[in-house]
Amino acid sequence: WKEALGKLPRHGAIMHLFIAIDAEGLDLSHIDDPAHLVVQDWGRSLQDSQNLCSFFIPSILDKSLCPEGKHVIHVYSSGGEPYEPWEKLKPGSDEYEAYKEERASVLWEAVERCIPDIRERVEFSIIGSPLAHEAFLRRDRGTYGMAWAAGTSAPYSGLLRNILPFPFPDLKTPVDGLLRCGDSCFPGIGTPSAAASGAIAANTMNHVSKHLDLLKEASTIDPMYEFLNPGILGDVYKPIVGGFTPSSELDASQIGFQTNIPSTKPASTSESAEQV
Ligand SMILES: Cc1cc2nc3c(=O)[nH]c(=O)nc-3n(C[C@H](O)[C@H](O)[C@H](O)COP(=O)(O)OP(=O)(O)OC[C@H]3O[C@@H](n4cnc5c(N)ncnc54)[C@H](O)[C@@H]3O)c2cc1C
Known part of the structure; x- marks a missing residue:
């Protein structure tokens, strides 16, 4: 298990560029959407970080993000920036700074399509390299995350893996x-997915009545959460699935793991302390 999961393929990194500009006399009224995707060449891979990037101007939507007359812009590449050329470089060195400028120039060019004089307007800018993600986010080799090709199942991706292609291992x-939880297990990369894996882990460990109680409680917090109330459906659901929760998947032997790792299952109350 450790061997297989430790060797799963990973994405490259994302190149980031954060910009703050003087927006004096800048008319962005032609932009309906503050988020844009720029593809240099549809004939090249969209994984290529020099081919695909996005920029986002959140201050179009939310004026409180920066002082009046300014804009903040986030530009980023696909998650395909290769780590290898970076690992030879020392952060802070002239070579590192030069390579950062070289690899980020495609990001500047992307946003120039919308704001042609952006470089004259810049008041602040900073580039996020794979080494920055490695150092500040502790992402292994600056990676965006695990990369299993769509259409096939990753190892340990559950009992249905032969029927449905699950590209991420499960939590067991x-x-x-x-x-486990986090973005290297189902449902995958992204803050919503990582949070969902935590919710799945919590649900796996608890009796279904706890989920239903929690949903009921959440539904009373604000009228907009009323839809969470399980209502009569919960009353029907509880006796049907109650016997299967907490999930037997917490018991490794029941899901086919052959292991010599000693069980960490709490001893039953009938066992004496000595037996434990
Ligand atoms: C550059 C970048 C941009 C992204 N952009 C987006 C986006 O726009 N939207 C989106 O939804 N998702 C985005 N993602 C993906 C998203 O950030 C991740 O999928 C999500 O944060 C994963 O959460 P996690 O808790 O599994 O792991 P992480 O957020 O990586 O947290 C793991 C934590 O473990 C710590 N850690 C690592 N090793 C050790 C150790 N040995 N000992 C102790 N602690 C350790 C790290 O410091 C870190 O705090 C982005 C990811 C990256 C790298």
Whole structure:
């Protein structure tokens, strides 16, 4: 399990460029959407970080993000920036700074399509390199995340992996009662997905009545959450699935892991302390 999961393929990194500009006399009224995707050449891979990038001007939507007469802009590449050329460079060195400028120039060019004189307007800019993501976010080799090709199932991606292609391993481990969560397991990369894997882990460990109670409680917090109330559906659902929760998947032996790792399952109350 450790061997297989430790060797899963990963994406490259994302190149980032954060810009603050003087927007004096800048008319952006032609932009309906503050987020744009720029593809240099549709004949090239969209994974190529020098081919695909996006820019986003959040201050079009929310004026409180910067002082009046300014704009903040975030430009970023696909997650395909290769790490290898970067790993030879020392942050702060002239070579590193020059390579940062070289690799980020495609990001400047993307936003220039919308604001041609952006470089004259710049008041602040900073580039996020793979080494920055590695150092500040502790992402291994600055990666955007695990990369399993769509259409096939990753190892340990669950009992349905032969029927449905799940590109991320599930939460289970060979250790009883130990689950993983985060963006290297199902449902995958992104803050919503990483949070969802945490919710799946919590649900796996609890009786279904706890989920239903929590949903009921959340539904009373604000009228906009009323839809979360499980209502009569919850009453029907509870006796049907209650017997299967907490999930038996917490017991590694039941899901086919052959392991010598000692069980961490809490001892039953009938066992004496000595037996434990
Ligand atoms: C550059 C970049 C841009 C992204 N942009 C977006 C986006 O716009 N929208 C979106 O939804 N998602 C985005 N993502 C993806 C999203 O950020 C991740 O999928 C999500 O944050 C993963 O959450 P996580 O908790 O699994 O891991 P992480 O957020 O990576 O958290 C792991 C934590 O573990 C810590 N850690 C690592 N190793 C150790 C160790 N040995 N000991 C102790 N602690 C350790 C790290 O410091 C880190 O705090 C982006 C990712 C990157 C790298």
